[in-house]
Amino acid sequence: MQANKFTTTWINLRESYDMLSRSNLLQNLYKNNKMNLKKVIDLGGGNGSFLRWCHYKNIIYDDFLIVDNDEALLKSFYPRTKSYLSTMSLSLVKDNMMSYRIQSLKKNKDGFITLKKQDLYKSIDIINDYNLVSFSAVSDLLSKKFIKCLFDKIDKGTNLYFSICFDGRVKWKNKNKHDKYIVSMFNQHQKQEKTTGVALGLNSINFIKSLSKKNDYKIYIADSSWSVDSYDNDSRIFQKAYLSTIYKPLKKFELIDQDILEDWLRSKQIDIESKNSNLVVGHKDILIET
Ligand SMILES: C[S@@+](CC[C@H](N)C(=O)[O-])C[C@H]1O[C@@H](n2cnc3c(N)ncnc32)[C@H](O)[C@@H]1O
Numbered sequence: 001m002q003a004n005k006f007t008t009t010w011i012n013l014r015e016s017y018d019m020l021s022r023s024n025l026l027q028n029l030y031k032n033n034k035m036n037l038k039k040v041i042d043l044g045g046g047n048g049s050f051l052r053w054c055h056y057k058n059i060i061y062d063d064f065l066i067v068d069n070d071e072a073l074l075k076s077f078y079p080r081t082k083s084y085l086s087t088m089s090l091s092l093v094k095d096n097m098m099s100y101r102i103q104s105l106k107k108n109k110d111g112f113i114t115l116k117k118q119d120l121y122k123s124i125d126i127i128n129d130y131n132l133v134s135f136s137a138v139s140d141l142l143s144k145k146f147i148k149c150l151f152d153k154i155d156k157g158t159n160l161y162f163s164i165c166f167d168g169r170v171k172w173k174n175k176n177k178h179d180k181y182i183v184s185m186f187n188q189h190q191k192q193e194k195t196t197g198v199a200l201g202l203n204s205i206n207f208i209k210s211l212s213k214k215n216d217y218k219i220y221i222a223d224s225s226w227s228v229d230s231y232d233n234d235s236r237i238f239q240k241a242y243l244s245t246i247y248k249p250l251k252k253f254e255l256i257d258q259d260i261l262e263d264w265l266r267s268k269q270i271d272i273e274s275k276n277s278n279l280v281v282g283h284k285d286i287l288i289e290t
Helices: 008-021 025-032 049-056 071-075 077-086 120-129 144-153 179-190 201-214 233-251 258-273
Strands: 039-043 063-068 090-096 099-104 111-117 132-136 159-172 218-223 226-228 279-289
Touching (some): 008 159, 025 279, 049 077, 049 132, 071 111, 077 099, 120 144, 159 179, 179 233, 179 258, 201 218, 201 279, 233 258, 233 279
Parallel strands (some): 039 063, 039 132, 132 159
Antiparallel strands (some): 099 111, 159 279, 218 279
């Protein structure tokens, strides 16, 4: 799998943890003025996890555009979202493969959703047609060049929301003597040539902060870390999948000691199987009022 590719299985697995972890920064912005979320663009939106979270939090928009370059993820938007919305008495009407309407039984106003298969750089051209630009679980993939382009292009009044930004912390309650080494290798490996240039990894958070300050934008930061136990089957499946997201790239990383990696993996697998693995993955939400 390429460094920029995310399987639908992984994206679906992480959704419930992301749902519970996002902070209330965006709800506060919405409560202050509903116009702030009238038109939303979600860049690298995958199969619409952020849109479903907006519904979970009762955030109502008029138009929502999801941009991603992964066709398989965009395709899985409809079945997953239709099924999610049906639990809220909302129906999702498909006008065509890329255009949908949300109809509520109670309200007589439709919400429009459009999907677009497009690269992130290309999408920067249209951000100022929206009130909110969202990046969910995307910040660590971005390069300095991309974030600079974004800040150069954005107009006053178009707000930015980076949610679930990986901050480099991965902590297990049941420690292994190699945790620190593996996590530092993982963070190093993340800063590779990826989808928009050399990815900033955890440093993206400080870079976003510094550009916001330079531009005199108001910036709000809150914790959105995952906290996962291993008592039930779902959490064990999730932890194993997360372990793979660390192990698989490091397996191909020339700088790592492969024996340590294998030993470490085995000990983590044993902890998960014996329901003895409590995991925290550090994330931040960043809201910027331009
Ligand atoms: C970690 S996933 C997050 C997906 C989604 N935002 C979520 O919260 O579930 C990163 C997403 O960025 C997309 N992506 C990465 N590089 C991209 C690019 N150059 N252009 C468009 N989308 C890109 C991937 O296809 C993937 O859907």
